[in-house]
Amino acid sequence: MHELHPALQPHFETVLSRNPAEAEFHQAVLEVLGSLGPVVSKHPELLDMAVIERLCEPERQLIFRVPWTDDQGRVHINRAFRVEFNSALGPYKGGLRFHPSVNLGIVKFLGFEQIFKNALTGLPIGGGKGGSDFDPKGRSDREVMAFCQSFMTELYRHIGEYTDVPAGDIGVGGREIGYLFGQYKRITNRYESGVLTGKGIGWGGSLVRTEATGYGTVFFTQEMLAAAGQTLSGRRVVVSGSGNVAIYAAQKAADLGAHVVACSDSGGYIVDEAGLDLELLKQIKEVERGRLTDYAARRPGAKHVADGSVWDVPCEVALPCATQNELDGNHAKTLVANGVIAVAEGANMPSTPDAVRVFQENNILFAPGKAANAGGVATSALEMQQNASRDRWTADYTEERLRQIMVNLHNRCASAADEYGSPGNYVVGANISSFLQVSEAVVALGVI
Structure with missing residues (x-):
């Protein structure tokens, strides 16, 4: 930087x-x-x-309360947000996050990042973000439904396929999107599929959307390594997190010949030197909503570590896919000492400024989240295209569209870095390329 x-x-x-x-x-x-x-x-x-x-100033900031009743009849009040940050390139587009850490500052950081990430995809989408301090963890399906319906009862008046199109994020998966869309449909009496993305395949969703953020991160990593004369095949990979992004980043890395040996959750991390059993990991995390301790108990040879950091595990490629500021300067120094050659952010701003500085000072290939994890929102935009045309694409076609978007995105970042005197610096390239595109639109539309 x-x-x-x-x-x-x-x-x-x-x-x-x-x-x-x-x-x-x-x-x-x-x-x-x-x-x-x-x-x-x-x-x-x-x-x-x-x-x-x-x-830097959002076009609109919404803050509202969400009242709901739990299974014991107790009333809860959560706070919710939607920051519609910039619509110069298209309708606001960005996820909803349900997590106790959510506050206005976090939603604004995510929305600000989303402006530039969305611009990098080359697709006509602006930037926004939202969420609530509601925690779905440990809640019954009925409680999650009650919260989502109350949340959408306020949000519905602010969104639409030509206005603002939310999606999922941490704590908001297919279950939550389903409840949110059902309430939107009930209130509006419209089957407006394009108002939310991340929907189920049988009711307006897109194939490959679930996998898209993780897949896109690895496609970008592959391009970044290739530009430096390196390859992903045979590389030892560590992933942080064990949610949607982490699982599918691990899967695509393994598909491309990498050896993925570790991932994490809030209770620690696992090391599986034989390579992560991704089907077992999906069963535990996506179906059972379990913990990595369950993986270690059921996978011979896997070790669970309750303290320390997943970044203590030696690797050549690191993919931080958990949450913001999870990888600090000390973690970065450990990774460098253990031989890392490339880091690509699958999460939003998971590396602290100190960590980024360490990577860049040691000439480590580093892909910032606004570039490397843009595959998710890119495929959300592809979902919107399918909804608008009442069409559904095959998985192979959609994945190829995603791969080509990530290749083009990589090349945009690399070219801008070269043009402005910072060859190989993907942070500079991503920021400059996206800033110039959004700025041109902002100026063209006048003072509004």
Whole structure:
């Protein structure tokens, strides 16, 4: 990451003063602005047009309460958010996160990242994000349904296939999307399939959407390695997390010849030197909603470690696929010492600024989340296309579309990094390429 250009410093200070106590949002803005020095030197007119201010200030921020009743008849009140950040390129597009950690600052950081991630896909989608501090873990299906129906009873008036199209994120999978869509359909009396993505295959969903974020991360990693004269085949891989993104990143890496040996959850991590049994992992995590301790108990030779970090496990390719700021500077130093050659973010901003600095100072190939994990939202946009045309594509066709999007996305990042004097720096390339595209649209649409 470059030092902040002097002309950008006042803009960042404005973000700090107008958005107090939103550390993740500050971090996301600084990460983008830190790459833009060469751009404002070449295009100072963008500062005169207040493009930075327009991109850092959401077009709309919604905060609402969600009342619901649990199985014992107790009433709960959760707080929910939808930040419709920027629609210069298309309808707001971004997931919903249900997790106790959700607050306005986290939703704004995710929405801000989403603007640039969505631009990188080359598809006509703007950026937004939402969620609630509701925790679906340990709740019955009826309780989750009650929450989702109450959540959508407020949200429905703000979304639509030409306005804002939510999807899933942490804590929001097929079950939650189903309840949300059912309530939207009930309230509106419209079968508007394109209003939510991540739907079930039998009712408007897209094949490969479940796998898309993890697959896309690995496709980007493959391209990044190939550009450096390396290959993924035969590489030892460690993945953090064990949810949707982590499982399918591990699967695609294994399909391409890598040896995936570890993953994690909130209770620790597992090491399976024989290679993760992905069918067993899917059964435990996706069907049984179990823990990695169950995997270790049922998989001969697998070891569960309750303390420490999954990044202590030696690997050549690291794929952080859990949550923000999970991989810090010390973890990065451990990875470098153990021989890592490439890191690609499957989650949103999982590496701290210190970690990114360590990787870049040691010439480790590093793919930021806004580039490497864009496959999920790209395939959501493909789902929207299928909904609009009342069509359904085959899995092979959809996966090939996804792969080509990730190849093009990689090439955009690499070209922008070359053009602006930072060859091989995918952070700079991703930020500059996406910023220029969104800025052009923001200016073209006038002061709105």
